[in-house]
Amino acid sequence: MKKILALANITFKEGLRSRAVYGIGLFSFFILGLNITVAGFFMRDVGKVTVDMNLSALSIAGLLLVLFVGLNLISKDIDRKTIQLVLTKPISRYEYIFGKYVGIEMFVFVALFLLFVISCLTVGGLSVVYEGYFQGFVWSNFIVAAFFVYVKISVLAAIAVFFGVIATSSFVTLIFSFCAYIVGETLDEVVFYLKSSASSSEVVISEGVKKVIAVTSYIAPNFSVFDFKTEAAYGLALQPSRVGNSLAYGLIYILILLILSTFIFQRREFN
Amino acid sequence: MSRSAALGLLALLLIGYVFVQRNAWEDRALTRRSSLPGYVLPSGVSRVLAMGNKGILADFLFLKTMTFFGERFQTGQIPSEADWSYLMHSLDTVTDLDPYFLDPYVFCEGVLVWWAGKIDEANRLLEKGIAKRTWEWRLPFYAGFNSFYFQNDNAQGSAYVIAAAKIPGSPDFLKTLAARLAYYGKKTKTAVLFLQQMLMETNNPQLRKTLGKRLAALEAASSIEEARERYLKDFGHYPEHLNDLVSSDYLEKLPLDPYGGRWEVLTNGRVFSTSKFSEQPSTKNPSGVQPVPQP
Numbered sequence: 001m002k003k004i005l006a007l008a009n010i011t012f013k014e015g016l017r018s019r020a021v022y023g024i025g026l027f028s029f030f031i032l033g034l035n036i037t038v039a040g041f042f043m044r045d046v047g048k049v050t051v052d053m054n055l056s057a058l059s060i061a062g063l064l065l066v067l068f069v070g071l072n073l074i075s076k077d078i079d080r081k082t083i084q085l086v087l088t089k090p091i092s093r094y095e096y097i098f099g100k101y102v103g104i105e106m107f108v109f110v111a112l113f114l115l116f117v118i119s120c121l122t123v124g125g126l127s128v129v130y131e132g133y134f135q136g137f138v139w140s141n142f143i144v145a146a147f148f149v150y151v152k153i154s155v156l157a158a159i160a161v162f163f164g165v166i167a168t169s170s171f172v173t174l175i176f177s178f179c180a181y182i183v184g185e186t187l188d189e190v191v192f193y194l195k196s197s198a199s200s201s202e203v204v205i206s207e208g209v210k211k212v213i214a215v216t217s218y219i220a221p222n223f224s225v226f227d228f229k230t231e232a233a234y235g236l237a238l239q240p241s242r243v244g245n246s247l248a249y250g251l252i253y254i255l256i257l258l259i260l261s262t263f264i265f266q267r268r269e270f271n
Numbered sequence: 272m273s274r275s276a277a278l279g280l281l282a283l284l285l286i287g288y289v290f291v292q293r294n295a296w297e298d299r300a301l302t303r304r305s306s307l308p309g310y311v312l313p314s315g316v317s318r319v320l321a322m323g324n325k326g327i328l329a330d331f332l333f334l335k336t337m338t339f340f341g342e343r344f345q346t347g348q349i350p351s352e353a354d355w356s357y358l359m360h361s362l363d364t365v366t367d368l369d370p371y372f373l374d375p376y377v378f379c380e381g382v383l384v385w386w387a388g389k390i391d392e393a394n395r396l397l398e399k400g401i402a403k404r405t406w407e408w409r410l411p412f413y414a415g416f417n418s419f420y421f422q423n424d425n426a427q428g429s430a431y432v433i434a435a436a437k438i439p440g441s442p443d444f445l446k447t448l449a450a451r452l453a454y455y456g457k458k459t460k461t462a463v464l465f466l467q468q469m470l471m472e473t474n475n476p477q478l479r480k481t482l483g484k485r486l487a488a489l490e491a492a493s494s495i496e497e498a499r500e501r502y503l504k505d506f507g508h509y510p511e512h513l514n515d516l517v518s519s520d521y522l523e524k525l526p527l528d529p530y531g532g533r534w535e536v537l538t539n540g541r542v543f544s545t546s547k548f549s550e551q552p553s554t555k556n557p558s559g560v561q562p563v564p565q566p
Binding site: 038041042043044045048049051052053055056059136182185186189190193223224227229230233234236 | 315318319322323324325326327329330333334337369371372373374377378406473474475478
């Protein structure tokens, strides 16, 4: 455990040193600034627009952090062959994988938390300026939705670790992780669309395709599970069972991926 | 190349850039003004493309639609049938992406109903919102008014308004409004009451301007109608000409129609204007006349 934390600490510091952090920070500030300007263009639902923009900014910033910083942290050792040096130390391969992942998680958490604080200021400020247009807004829902953005990004980080272990170069990892992200974000819509059009017999779907859909919905992550944006935007009641289930779904998915990654990593040879 | 030559070239290029840049933006302004409305991706596709950001995509699409109609409005162009169809598709997609979003419904009531006169389509959109925003009294209120005033369906209209009045937080006047609407029926006063409420509810400057103008016109018509009623009470018959109301001191003078038309009395006794309360057609788009729905 100590070794995992030590490695996590090094990974975290390495992440902070990355220049991409500044770019992603600027991008988020831009979106949040844009939010303040754009909010006034709307007639009634200013609160909803503000919440949408803030949560989407968090989500996109998280995606960029994992793809451009997190991914580098995983594949740098393998790319530069410094992995051989690391593995000569008294650290097991599973400790290496978990240490790296925890480090990335710490880094993403700190970065997203900073952005979250700023977006709270934006939301708070706008709710004072546009008083009366934030009637449905509930802080607890906003916090839950933001937390689930972090859970989603954590799952994506686990996917990046998994592909980082399999792939031979960081570019391939990037492509695979990005594809997994697209699949994760669109899976829900596609599956439900196919199911609804199959039940209304608009489209005839063969048994084979149905099986493929069922299998895919088990293998690929469904990021819509972590989507509480509508609840946050309108202050709709959150069902505790859904919140608990989503959290469990995320945690179990991450752990399975990390354990699979260690299996593969233990068999991998570096030369 | 020497340093001074390079600097000179750079200065020339900068001047050229400023010139070209200005032209490019002017071209864009021209293109946008004459542009056909965009194609709206069906919500089945756009909700997949949104990649988990359906809310913000709905905001963006709605903003785009508002800008499009804002430009039509500012340049004095009267929207064509294609523009209205774009509006309907776009609002449909926006409310599919985010059926809770209130602004598209307000815009729909302000523009699709009062400007385009597409009542059935507007009520279909409003139904979507009524199903989702169960805490919102405005949507059944709008739908109820549309049924009452434009579709002549008093039963449906009262059902909507009564439903609106039952929603917690709805204003007190709604409780008596159903009765008042039924009493006034298709009188212009109904529309005046409704428009005053709409104006209180929106802060979009363009929408306020259109609705304000229409409210002024309807208030003028309503004042003439009321004067005619008083005349009827005193003399037992309506005046032959509207000018008789002025000569017999029931009105100080005939109010002006902000749309520039002449007042006339319809066969159903309603006062209306030859302008039909619509903007005069521009020469660019003569087919796009959208008169107010005949009361």
